[in-house]
Amino acid sequence: MWYDKLALTYLGGAVLRAVSIWVTALGDAPWYFNAMYALMRTSVAGLRPIYKVDSGLVEIPICSWNGTFNFRAPTSGRVERLLRTRLRGAMDGTIPECTGSIVTGPWCLDQDGRATGLSAAALLDQTLATSIRAAAPELSTMVTTELQLNFLVPPPSDGTVLEAWTRSGFVDSRGGVAFGALRGPDAREYVHAVGWFQAVHSAPTGALDNFHRMGALPLGPTFDVTLDKLLGLRSLASKAADGGPADSDGFVKGPDLPMIDEFLNRNGTVHGGVTTMMAGLAAKAAMPPDSDSFDLQSLRLVFLRPATGPITSRARIRHPGRSLRIVDVGLFSGHTTPGNPTSHAPGAESKGGE
Structure with missing residues (x-):
C-alpha cells in the first residue's frame, strides 16, 4: 500500500484555491484520475477539465474555463x-x-x-x-x-x-x-x-x-x-x-x-x-x-x-x-x-x- 499526494488546483484564469488531500489506492492509480476526469466532464457544464501526471506529485487543474458565466443579475432600472x-x-x-x-x-x-x-x-x-x-x-x-x-x-x-x-x-x-x-x-x-x-x-x-x-x-x-x-x-x-x-x-x-x-x-x-x-x-x-x-x-x-x-x-x-x-x-x-x-x-x- 502506498500514498500519492494529490494537489487539487482550481483554475479560473487565476489560481483561486489550492487543496491538498491524501488518496489511498492499491497498486497503480490511473483509474482514479480517469474516473475524476469523467466526473468533471459530466458535472461541470461549460468547463474543459484537464489533468497531468508528474512523478510523485499529481497536479489536477479541476477546470480550465473556456467561456463566461452570467450569474450576475441584470441591473434594475x-x-x-x-x-x-x-x-x-x-x-x-x-x-x-x-x-x-x-x-x-x-x-x-x-x-x-x-x-x-x-x-x-x-x-x-x-x-x-x-x-x-x-x-x-x-x-x-x-x-x-x-x-x-x-x-x-x-x-x-x-x-x-x-x-x-x-x-x-x-x-x-x-x-x-x-x-x-x-x-x-x-x-x-x-x-x-x-x-x-x-x-x-x-x-x-x-x-x-x-x-x-x-x-x-x-x-x-x-x-x-x-x-x-x-x-x-x-x-x-x-x-x-x-x-x-x-x-x-x-x-x-x-x-x-x-x-x-x-x-x-x-x-x-x-x-x-x-x-x-x-x-x-x-x-x-x-x-x-x-x-x-x-x-x-x-x-x-x-x-x-x-x-x-x-x-x-x-x-x-x-x-x-x-x-x-x-x-x-x-x-x-x-x-x-x-x-x-x-x-x-x-x-x-x-x-x-x-
Whole structure:
C-alpha cells in the first residue's frame, strides 16, 4: 500500500484555491484520475477539465474555463422598481431558469380595476433577453424587435410573488428568440411570452448613467396605484361613443404617454415593457362601453423603431365579435411622423367572460 499526494488546483484564469488531500489506492492509480476526469466532464457544464501526471506529485487543474458565466443579475432600472420586479441572472440560457420575479399589487389592475397580466410585460421583456445573453454572452447590447404575450389567467393583486421562467430558443450573432412563462408559487401559469431580439451597438454616452440614476430614486405610497396611473397615461377615456360593438372606419386617438426620463432604458430609449403595457391599455380603452367583461387574451407588439420622446396611440376595432374582439393599435413617438409608428400591435385580442 502506498500514498500519492494529490494537489487539487482550481483554475479560473487565476489560481483561486489550492487543496491538498491524501488518496489511498492499491497498486497503480490511473483509474482514479480517469474516473475524476469523467466526473468533471459530466458535472461541470461549460468547463474543459484537464489533468497531468508528474512523478510523485499529481497536479489536477479541476477546470480550465473556456467561456463566461452570467450569474450576475441584470441591473434594475426605474421601470423594474415601479413594478416591484426583481431580476436575476441565468447560468445556462438554453434551459428554463427562474430569471426574475414580480410582487403583485394595485399595479396589476387596469384602468377599469380588472386584473391584468400586462404589468409583467417589463419583467418578461427583460428576462427573455437575460436567457439570450446567457446563451450568447457576446450579445451584450440588444433591442426587442417583437414581443408576444398570451394571458392565460388574470394574476392576483394581493402581494403574491410570481416568477418568470425563461429560456432561449434560437441564438446567433445577430440576436435570437426566447420563450418564457409567468408562474405562481403553486406552478400555475399566468402569462406565456415569446420575444425576438436584435444585437445593436453600445448605448450612447450618458444613457447608462441616467438609467442608474433613475433606478436609485425612492418609492413611496403614491406609487401604489393602478397600472395606467403608474405609467402616467393621459386621455384614457377613448371608448366608442355608441353603446354596442361597431367597427371603426379608421383609427381613433388613444392614451398619451408624456416624456418621462424614468421610463428610459439603458440604451436611452423608452423601455419596451412600457410601450407594451401602453399598447394593451390603449386596446382596452378603444373597446365600446359593453366591453367591461372582456379581458385581454393576447398581445403581439412589433417594435419598428426606438421611441425617444412622448408617445401617442391610435386604435381601431378590427373585429367586434360578441365573445372575441380584435383591436389594432399604433404607437407614435414625438420624434416620428404619423405615417411612421414606433410600435404596432396588430390585433390585440380580448375575450369576453363573466
